[in-house]
Amino acid sequence: MAWMWCQLFLQRCRAGLHLFPLTQRGVRIQIQGRHLVTMKLESPEFQSLFTPGLKSIAELFEKEKYELRIAGGAVRDLLNGMKPQDVDFATVATPTQMKEMFQSAGVRMINNKGEKHGTITARLHEQNFEITTLRIDVVTDGRHAEVEFTTDWEKDAERRDLTINSMFLGLDGTLFDYFRGYEDLKNKKVRFVGHATQRIQEDYLRILRYFRFYGRVAEKPGDHEPNTLEAIKKNAKGLAGISGERIWVELKKILVGNHVQDDVIKLDLRLKISKEEKNLGLFIMKHRRDLIKAIDSPEPLKPYQDFIIDSREPDMNSRICELLKYQGEEHLLKEMQEWSVPSFPISGHDLRKMGISSGKEIGTVLQQLRDQWKKSGYQMDKEQLLTCVKNV
Template sequence: MWSRILGGPVIRAASCWRSLYTMQLKSSQFQSLFTDGLNGLVELFGKHNYELRIAGGAVRDLLSGKRPEDVDFATTATPEEMKRMFQAAGIRMINNKGEKHGTITARIHNENFEVTTLRVDVQTDGRHAEVEFTTDWLKDAERRDLTINSMFLGLDGTLYDYFNGYEDLQNREVQFVGSAEQRIQEDYLRILRYFRFYGRVALEPKCHEPQTLTAIRENGHGLAQISGERIWVELKKIVVGNHAAHLLELMYQLGLAQYIGLPLDGNVEEMKQVWQRAKDHSPKPMTTLAALFNYLQDVEKMDLRLKVSKEEKNLVAFLIKYRRELCKDKDKPDSLKPFTDFIIDNRELDTQSKVCELLKYQGEKKLLEELCRWTVPRFPVSGHDLRKLGVTSGKDIGATLQNLRDIWKKSHYQLDKDELLSYVKL
C-alpha cells in the first residue's frame, strides 16, 4: 500500500522540530474517490497552476484504510481566484456563507466540492480566529489541532506530513500539534475534540501524555465561553465512542463537568456500570449520560447549558424517572410483560424506543432483543364500538375502555373485539 519516496529536511520553527515526510498512497479507497467530478476539479486547478490537496479528516480516514464520507480540499488559490476560475469554466458555486473563511463550494457533475484556501491565524480569542490567506502548506498545518488532522494528501497520492501525524496514527496516539496549551488557548473546544479523537483512535483508555492532561486541567475554564451547541456536538460523539466511560470520568477528574453542562455531583460509578452494560448495543448519548444525573432538575440545568433537542431531553428525563420503577419486576418469568404493558398504556410514538434505551441502561440483552422483535398490537375496541352497544356517557366509555384494556393486557393482547365486548355489562 505504501512506498517511502522522500524524507525531507528537518525544519526548525516556533521552538519545535518538524520533519516533512512524504509517502505514496495507492489504496483502493483512495482510487475510488476519482469520480468524473473530482477528475474535473483536479484538471481545472492544474490548468491554472494552483495546488490542490485533500485535507484533514479525509486524509486520516484514508490512511486508516477507510473511504471517507466527506472529503475537504485545501488549495493555494484564494477565494477570489477560485471564483474567477470557476466562473470562467461555467461551474456553479453554492453555499457562499463559507467564503469569508476562505471556502468555496463548486458543483461539478452533480457533486459538491468544498475547497478552502490555506490559512494562517493572525489572532485568536479561544473561540474564533482571524485568519489571513497563505500559500504555505506548513503554516496551514501548524494552525490545526491534532497531528493526525494536520496532514495533506496530494491528488497523485503523495502524503505531506509535517508533524508526525502518520506515525501517531500508526501508533494509535493522539497528540496536539506543537504546544497543547497553545492549541487549546486558540480554541478551547479543542479539549473536547481531543477526547473525541482519543475515543476514535486510541486502543487503550489510559495512554494520555501527562503534559496534555495538565494543559487541559489548567485551561478547562475556557470551555465556559464556548457555546452549548458546539459543546454538545462534541460531547455526544465522545459518549458513543470507544473508552466513553473512562473519558467522562477523566473529564470529572480534570474539573470540566461544571463548564459543559454535566452535574457536579454526577454519579460516575453508575455511569461506568451503565456504559459497560450498554456499550455493545449502540446506546444513544443520553442513555449513558443519564446515569450521571441524580435528580430531574439537573436535566434542566444541562438543557440550559447545552440546548439539547426536545427528544434528547425527554429521553434522559424518562430514564431517570423509570430506571428503578419500571425494572423492579424484571426477574419474573414473564419479565418483558411490564415493559410491553407500559408501551401499550403510553401510546406516544417513541415510547418503545425509550423503553429499548431503558433496557440498554439496565443491560437486559435478552429482553432488548425480544422487545426489538415485538410489534405493538392494536387495541381492537374503540369508543364507537361501545356506543353501538348503547354506552353513551363519555365518562362510562372511558372507564369501560380502560377496563377492557386491562383485560386485554392480561390475555397477552390475544382477545379480539368480540371477545372483549362480551365483558361489557350494560
Template sequence: MWSRLLRVPVVNRTSYWRSLFTMRLKTNEFQSLFTEGLNGLAELFAKQQYELRIAGGAVRDLLSGKRPEDVDFATTATPEEMKLMFQNAGLRMINNKGEKHGTITVRLFNENFEVTTLRVDVQTDGRHAEVEFTTDWQKDAERRDLTINSMFLGLDGTLYDYFKGYEDLQNHKVRFVGSAEQRIQEDYLRILRYFRFYGRVSLKPDDHESETLAAIREHGRGLAAISGERIWMELKKIVVGNHAAHLLELIYDLDLARYIGLPPDGDVDEMKRVWQNAKDLSPKAMTILAALFHSTEEVEKMDIRLKVSREEKTLALFLIRHRRELCRDQEGADGLKPFTDYIIDTRELDSQSKVCELLKYQGEEKLLSELHRWSIPHFPISGHDLRKMGIASGKEIGVALQKLRDVWKKSRYQMDKDELLSHVKL
C-alpha cells in the same frame, strides 16, 4: 493495508518542526474517490497551476483503510482566484458563508466540493480566529489541532506529513500539533475534540500524555465561553465512541463538567455502570449521560446550556423518571409486560423508542430483543361502536372506553371487539 503504502522520504531536516515525511497511497478507498466530478475539479486546478490536496479528517480515514464520508480540499488559490476560475468555467458556486475564512463550495457533475485556501491564524480569542491566506502548506498544517488531522494527500496519492501524524495514527496516539497549551488557547473546543478523537484512535482507555492533561486542566475554564451547540456536537460523539466511560470520568477529574452543562456532582459511578450495561447495545448519547443526573432540574439546566433537541431532552427526563420504577416483572413469566403496558397506556408515538433506551440503560439485552420483535396491538373499540350501542354522552363514552381498555389489558390485549363489547353495561 500498509503494504499498499510506498514510503518516499523526500526531506530529512534535523528539526522536528521543519521535517516532512511523504509516502504514496494506493488503496481502493482512495481510488474510489475519483468520480467524474473530482477528476473535473483536479483538471481545472492543474490547468490554472494551483495546487489542490485532500485535507484533514479524510486523510486520516484513508490512512486507516476507511472511505471518508466527507472530503475537504485545500489549495494555494485564494478565494477570489477560485471564484474567477469557477465563473470562467461556467460552474455554480453555493453556500458562500465560508468565503471570509477561505472556503468556496463549487458544484460539478451533481457533486459539491468544498475547497479552502491555505491559512494562518493571525489572531485568536479561544472561540474564533482571524485568518490570513498563505501558499505555505506547513503553516496551514501548524494551525490545525491534532497531528492526525494535520496531514494532506495529493491527488496522485502522495502523503504530506509535517508533524508525525502518520506515525501517531499507526501507534494509536492522539497528540496536539506542537504545544497543547497553545493549540487549546486558540480554540477551547479543541479540548473536547481531543477526547473525541482519543475515543476513535486510542486502543487503551488511559494512555494520555501527562502534559496534555495538565494543559487541559489549566485551560478548561475556557470552555465556558464556547457555544452550547458546539459543545453538544462534540459531547455526543464522545459519549458514543470508545472509552466513553473513562473519558466522561476524566472530564470530571479535570473539573470540566461545570463548564459544559453537565451536573457538577454527576453520578459518575452510575454512569460507568450504565455504560457497561449499554455499550454493546448502540445506546443514544443521552442514554449514557442521563445516568449522571440526579434530578429533572439538572436536565433543565443542561438544556439551557447546551440547547439539546426536544427529543433528546424528553428522553433524559423519561429515563430519570422511570429508570427505577419501570423495570422487569420479577415475579411474572412475562418480564416485558411492565414495558409493553407502559407503551400502550401512554399512547405516545415515541414511547416504544424511549422504552428501548430504558432497557439499554438497565442492561436488559434479552428484553430489548423481545421488544424489537413486538408490535403495538390495536385497541379494537372506538367511540362510534359505543354510540351504536346507545351511549350518547361524550363523558360516558370516555369512561366506558377506559374501562374497556382495562379489561383488554387484563386479557393481555387478546380480547376482540365482540368480547369487549359484551362487557359494556347499558
C-alpha cells in the same frame, strides 16, 4: 538500520501504503530544519473518491497551476482503510482566484458563507466540493479566529488541532505529513500539534475534540500524555465561553467513542440528555464491533437486516442507519435507507389452523420458519413457509 527500513516498508505495504522517497535514500528528509514525511497511498478507498466531479475539479486546478490536496479528517480515515463520508480540500489559490477560475469554467458555486474564512464550495456533476485556501490564524479569542491566507502548507498544518488531523493527501496519492500524524495514528496516539496550551487557547472547544478523537483512536482509556492533561486542566474554564450548541455537538460524538460506555449513565444524570439520545449512544457502543465484521461478507447488508427483523422494534431501522454512519459505510447506509422492512408472513393463528395448539410448540415452529425466511432473503411467501410445516 537497513533491516529497520525493510520492516517499515513491509508494514506500510500491508496497510496499502508504498514508500515514496523524495531522496534516493529514504522517505524522511529535512527541509530548512523541518521534517516532512511522505509516502504514497494506493488503496481502493482512495481510488473510489475519483468521481467525474472530482476529476473535473482536479483538471481545472491543474490547468491553472493551483495545487489541490485532500485535507483533515478525510486523510485520517483513508489511512485507516475507511472511505470518508465527507472530503474537504485545501489549495494555494485564494478565494478570489478560485471564483474567477470557476466562473470562467462555468462551474456553479454555492453557499458563500465560508468565503471570509477562505472556503469556496463548487458543485459539479451533482456533487459539492468544499475547497479552502491555506491560512494562518492571525488573531484568536478562544472561540473565533481572524485568518490570513498563505501558500505555505506547513503553516496551515500547524494551525490545526491534532497531528492526526493535520495531514494532506495529494491527488496522486502522496501523503504530506509535517507533524508525524501518520506515526501517531499507527501508534494510536492523540497529540496536539505543537504546544497543547497554545492550540487549546486558540479554540477551547479543542478540549472536547481531543477527547472525542482519543475515544476513537486510543486503545486504553487512560493513556494520556501528562503534559496534555495538564494543559487541559489549566484551560478547562475556557469552555464556559463556548456556546452550548457547539459543546453538545462534541459531547454527542464523544458518546460513541471507545472508552465511555461506563460513563453514559453519569453523563445522562449530569446533562439530562434525552432518552432517545442515550439509548442510541448505548446501542452504537454495544453493536459497533459485532456487526462491523459483516462488511467483508458476500452480502454485507444482510446481518444488519436480520438484526432489524429479529429485534421487531419499530425504530431499529433508524438506529442501524446511525450505526452505519458511525462505521463510515456510506454505500451500505444508502442501501439501508432505501430498504423497506418486509413483514414476516406467518402468524400463530396460521399454525393453529394446521392443528398446532401448544403455545410453546407454536413459538418454536415460528422461530424455525423465521430462520428459513431469513435464509431465503425474505423471499419465501406464506404458502411456501406453511409447506415446510406440512413436510415436517
